[in-house]
Every structure is written in C-alpha cells, then in structure tokens.
Amino acid sequence: MSDIMYPVSFDKLMNHILQEYALHQRIYNVTKIHHYEGTKVLKLFGKTLENPLGPAAGPHTQLAQNIIAAYVGGARFIELKTVQTMYGEELGIPRPCIYSNDESYNVEWSAEYRADEAMAEYIKAWFALKLISKEFGLGSPDGFIFNMSVGYNLAGIKDPLIDAFIENLKDAGKTETWQACKAWTLANLDRFKQIDAAYVENINSDICQSITLSTMHGCPANEIEAICSYLLEEKGLNLYLKCNPTLLGYDRVRTLLDDAGFAYVKFDKHQFEVDPTMADAVPMIERLQALGQKCGKQFGVKLTNTFPVQILEKELPGEQMYMAGKALLPLTITLAASGIFLKPAFGRLRYVPPCCKVPVTISLMIWQNA
Numbered sequence: 001m002s003d004i005m006y007p008v009s010f011d012k013l014m015n016h017i018l019q020e021y022a023l024h025q026r027i028y029n030v031t032k033i034h035h036y037e038g039t040k041v042l043k044l045f046g047k048t049l050e051n052p053l054g055p056a057a058g059p060h061t062q063l064a065q066n067i068i069a070a071y072v073g074g075a076r077f078i079e080l081k082t083v084q085t086m087y088g089e090e091l092g093i094p095r096p097c098i099y100s101n102d103e104s105y106n107v108e109w110s111a112e113y114r115a116d117e118a119m120a121e122y123i124k125a126w127f128a129l130k131l132i133s134k135e136f137g138l139g140s141p142d143g144f145i146f147n148m149s150v151g152y153n154l155a156g157i158k159d160p161l162i163d164a165f166i167e168n169l170k171d172a173g174k175t176e177t178w179q180a181c182k183a184w185t186l187a188n189l190d191r192f193k194q195i196d197a198a199y200v201e202n203i204n205s206d207i208c209q210s211i212t213l214s215t216m217h218g219c220p221a222n223e224i225e226a227i228c229s230y231l232l233e234e235k236g237l238n239l240y241l242k243c244n245p246t247l248l249g250y251d252r253v254r255t256l257l258d259d260a261g262f263a264y265v266k267f268d269k270h271q272f273e274v275d276p277t278m279a280d281a282v283p284m285i286e287r288l289q290a291l292g293q294k295c296g297k298q299f300g301v302k303l304t305n306t307f308p309v310q311i312l313e314k315e316l317p318g319e320q321m322y323m324a325g326k327a328l329l330p331l332t333i334t335l336a337a338s339g340i341f342l343k344p345a346f347g348r349l350r351y352v353p354p355c356c357k358v359p360v361t362i363s364l365m366i367w368q369n370a
Helices: 010-024 064-072 115-135 160-170 176-187 197-201 221-233 250-259 270-274 278-295 326-336
Strands: 042-044 047-049 077-079 098-100 104-106 145-150 208-213 238-243 299-303 307-310 320-324 364-367
Touching: 010 064, 010 115, 010 176, 064 077, 064 115, 115 145, 115 160, 115 176, 145 160, 160 208, 176 197, 208 221, 221 238, 221 278, 238 278, 250 326, 278 299, 299 326, 307 326, 320 326
Parallel strands: 077 145, 145 208, 208 238, 238 299
Antiparallel strands: 042 047, 098 104, 104 320, 299 364, 307 320
C-alpha cells in the first residue's frame, strides 16, 4: 500500500461506483449498504440529519471515496479532515506515522493535501452523495451534513488559502470542481434512472454551515477564544470547539485510565501545565455560548481531542505520540458528565459514540439549544 494519498477524478469516482454497484451491489467494498427507512430525524443548522453518527476528522476523511464509503455504511454526520497552512512533506512527517494495536496512536498532523486540494475532495464527495442517495434510494439527498475543520492558530486560519477553503465550502457553486462534477453528471444522465437535469441543476452548493476548530496542545485560552470569535462573527459559521482531555487534570486522567485497563499508557504532567484548565475553559465557553446566540449561530464543543502520551517501546518515531480510539472513551464520557457540559443552559447530549473493537476517534457532540 502506498503511504501517499492520490485523488481520484470525479468521472473515475462515479464510474467506479456505478459499475461496482451494478456488478456486485456494493460501493467501495461496503457490502452492508445502509438504506435509511426511518421517520425520525434530527434538525441541526436548519438541516436534516438522518443519523447522528459518522467519522471524525482524520486521515481517512481526506479522500472523497472514503467519505462515500462512510455514508454508504450509515454515516450521516461527516467531519472533514482539518486543514492548515502547512501540509504534506512540509510537516516533516516521519514514517510510519500511525500505530494501531488496541487503541491507536499517531505522531503527525496527517494533512496530506493543500487546502484547495482537500476542498476538491470534499466537493466531489458531496456531489457524489447527492447522486447516489437519490439513485440508489439510500436516504434523503438532504439527510446528511458535512462539517469542515480548520487549525491551528488565528494567523493560519486567516491565511488566504484557508480563507478560500472556508468560503468555497460555504458555497461551492462557482468552483471549478463543482462545475466539473455538474458537467459530468449532465453528460451522463442516461446512466441514471432517478436523476434528471432538473435534479442536477438544483443540487445545493452550500456544503458546510458549520466548522470545527482544532488547536494544538498547549494553545493558550485567549488564542482559542479569539479564533472562535472570528469564526462566529466574521465567518458566520456554527462552531464546534474541540476540547482536550487534559481539562480533567493529571490525577483524574491517570485514575480513569488505570481503572479502565490502560495503566500501561504513560504520560507526564507537562501537558496539563501548558493546556487550558477547567478554570480557563468554563468562563470561555460561557462567553462563546453568549456570542453564538448574539450572532444567531450555534456554539458547541467536541469531546475530545487526542491525548499526548510518551513513546516508550519505539512504537513510532520520536518521544511523544497522540492517543485516539477507545482508550479516550472513559476520558470523554467523564468530561461530558462534568458540571459545565450538563448545565441546562448549555444543552443535552447530542451524540454518544458506540464502543468499538477497532481503533476509532471518539467524539461526543454537545450543543446548546438542543
């Protein structure tokens, strides 16, 4: 397997999907295709969501075909991979960079694509889902939501490249990628039974109404709040703030991991000293909640980010790696159950992830105005 990601053009993407489905009744090797036949839906950002489950931002959500496979398997809330000003070789990514045994670890930011290249992948995935949801009766073409993700500081997010990424995902209709997807579909209408020109012309191009902010471990609270304020006020987006499990404090995290059978996971107190504390986070979240209401946007948190731990067995290059997967579950659930996140004014639980036997990024979405 190559350790470099290669994009697939929209025509090859759709040709693969249509041929594989016709021959094998599967899509990107997903054989248990999910057909939404329920009547209950969630309302979020004025949109309809058939299922509150989906992949969290990671290397896997950089490719259009992976997003399509996730949707076909039942995912309806798609958190896109975080983009930043640095990408690819510029990050100095060591190889191997991901290690999965029980829980999973990484030692890089996994941004393979420049922001405009990542944007093209997301537009292709969005357009493809609009087509296959209708053509194969998988669910409502308006039953899924894309959530973009950016990092890692305010200067980087204001960079023209990242700003264009944000604005073009708010409305992709004028992008070259959107026009290419539309042109291919209109030229291949004879291959569809449920798609006509009128449907194609009316596919909505407002791909993202929400954004997740990811900041590096150690980012000060005032920088985090400044970025959040910018995204709410200037960019006019509904916002998730990704919080770190270090909010629980060293002693609480150590006890939780020990009790859950992860005593072999080693870390020191340094990260807890440089990350924002609960004393920093609580008033900041309350201010951002009020700002979101003022702007007419929803503000929420994503629990949790990865957790930095020590490399002791040479699992990966370097001295520190970032833990994800089921080992985060006790930290995430405990943080969610803390007072600030369950105050009536802040809302109720929106999304509780399943316990998985394979490494996954555990995410718990909590919203005000639930």
